[in-house]
Amino acid sequence: MLYKTMVGVNKHLNKLISIGFPQLEVGSDTLLKAGELMAAAGATKVLIVTDAIIGSMPMTETLCASLSQSKIDYFIYDEVKPNPTIAAVAIGADLFHQHSCDAIIAIGGGSPIDCAKAIGAKIVTNRPVRKLAGKLKVRKKLPLFMAIPTTAGTGSEATVAAVISDPSAKQKFAIVDPNLIPDYALIDPSLMTGLPPHITAATGMDALTHAIEAYIGTYQNPLTNKFAVQAIEAIFAYLPTAYQNGENIEARERMAMASYEAGCAFTRAYVGYVHAFAHQLGGMYHIPHGLANAVLLPRVLELLYPSSKKRFAQLARIVGLEDGQQFIDAVDELNQQLNIPKAFPELIVSDIPLLTQRALAEAHGTYPVPSYINQQQGEELLKLFLV
Incomplete structure (x- = not known):
């Protein structure tokens, strides 16, 4: 069967691809470290990617305060919806350039984190989002990237994939590339209570x-x-x-x-x-x-x-x-x-x-x-x- 042959070939190719891990920070109030970590890595202005609910909550204020304390400027993009779309990714990439950002922080569930990954991929490739679907289409390091999950489910802070929706086709597609793994993953259980x-x-x-x-x-x-x-x-x-x-x-x-x-x-x-x-x-x-x-x-x-x-x-x-x-x-x-x-x-x-x-x-x-x-x-x- 052709399927079995393809899977067998991909299995061997998969072994040749190096997949790293984010720097992991775990524990209550880990969110307070965000600014310090990003400053140490050289960030000067961050695009914060989130949704309207998380964007209005105290945790986002805490994140912004941490960035400000480390003298990092920021712009909040809080319009991500569940099942983020191609348009949402394009808007985020435009905002990154418009506000002269040099780093990205995603805070929220899988949708903001996946959207942020795709934003980073579009920024470094300068290609239409739909053309990034599939494996190994990015091939460039994303801008400095931190993921802060607020749900315990997607694991997107540790993965090489971002799932994006194409409303016109009523379909989802995945962008898969080792470069999508965040530089930092902050796991703060107090954000999930x-x-x-x-x-x-x-x-x-x-x-x-x-x-x-x-x-x-x-x-x-x-x-x-x-x-x-x-x-x-x-x-x-x-x-x-x-x-x-x-x-x-x-x-x-x-x-x-x-x-x-x-x-x-x-x-x-x-x-x-x-x-x-x-x-x-x-x-x-x-x-x-x-x-x-x-x-x-x-x-x-x-x-x-x-x-x-x-x-x-x-x-x-x-x-x-x-x-x-x-x-x-x-x-x-x-x-x-x-x-x-x-x-x-x-x-x-x-x-x-x-x-x-x-x-x-x-x-x-x-x-x-x-x-x-x-x-x-x-x-x-x-x-x-x-x-």
């Missing part, structure tokens, strides 16, 4: 999806397995607590680190069908990415289980269970604890063939899936989520 439970749930399951898909894919290796196992253990142990008691700082920090570790795993071992279908649902209906992953995850695992029983048995042992089906049941139970829905009210029957076609094209062209599903299987999968 006010997250609403439903966002805690969806982002936490997003991180779990990253770790599981990295672990069962054919690109997995001892390093990615280590990160994935640590993330899976922590998520099962701490996500229910973070959901039930958002002020629990230990649970927040452990979930934040799990998100980072899952990011380290999947940026080297990639993801799979859950993400491929979630991207299409997000592009077509604007369903939040973490929520789409959470709803899809147990049903996709059921589809893959018969061909990957050994790997699923290993997943079961990670969380103290005996076999792969018990692990899938545990994922289902975790979704139930977190009040994750079982269907997508937005899903339209007539869209299912196109959604499946696009998802399989993404998965088979990019991801080292453990086994292959066909168009009919994909359509039957999506029908499970009709209301």
Whole structure:
């Protein structure tokens, strides 16, 4: 099969690409270090990339105060929406030049961080955003870049990818390049204590999806397995607590680190069908990415289980269970604890063939899936989520 040949070739090429890590700063009030770190790295004016909600919160004031204390000027771009678009990236790049910035700080969830990555990529390549889709199209170091996640889910502060939406095509695409990894990642659990439970749930399951898909894919290796196992253990142990008691700082920090570790795993071992279908649902209906992953995850695992029983048995042992089906049941139970829905009210029957076609094209062209599903299987999968 051509897909298998492509994945095999990409696996060997993947080993030749050096993927680094950001300088990691972890702990409550780590945000206060932002100005000092950026000043030491030579920043003089920063483009702060965020959304309107985060931009209006005290954490952004704290960030700005830290920059000012270190004599760094800044401009705030706070118009990023969920599923950032090509236009949002272009506006951000224009603002970077207009205000003579020399560094970027993203503060927020995966959308501001991905948008900031794409802004940096557009700045250094001076190419249309759509032409950066795919692998290794950037090839230049981004401007000095710091990521400050405010959710524990995307792991974008540790990854080589930025996912951008093309509203005209109702699709998402990924820009993938090692240069997208931030120079600094500040993980401050105190920024996450006010997250609403439903966002805690969806982002936490997003991180779990990253770790599981990295672990069962054919690109997995001892390093990615280590990160994935640590993330899976922590998520099962701490996500229910973070959901039930958002002020629990230990649970927040452990979930934040799990998100980072899952990011380290999947940026080297990639993801799979859950993400491929979630991207299409997000592009077509604007369903939040973490929520789409959470709803899809147990049903996709059921589809893959018969061909990957050994790997699923290993997943079961990670969380103290005996076999792969018990692990899938545990994922289902975790979704139930977190009040994750079982269907997508937005899903339209007539869209299912196109959604499946696009998802399989993404998965088979990019991801080292453990086994292959066909168009009919994909359509039957999506029908499970009709209301």
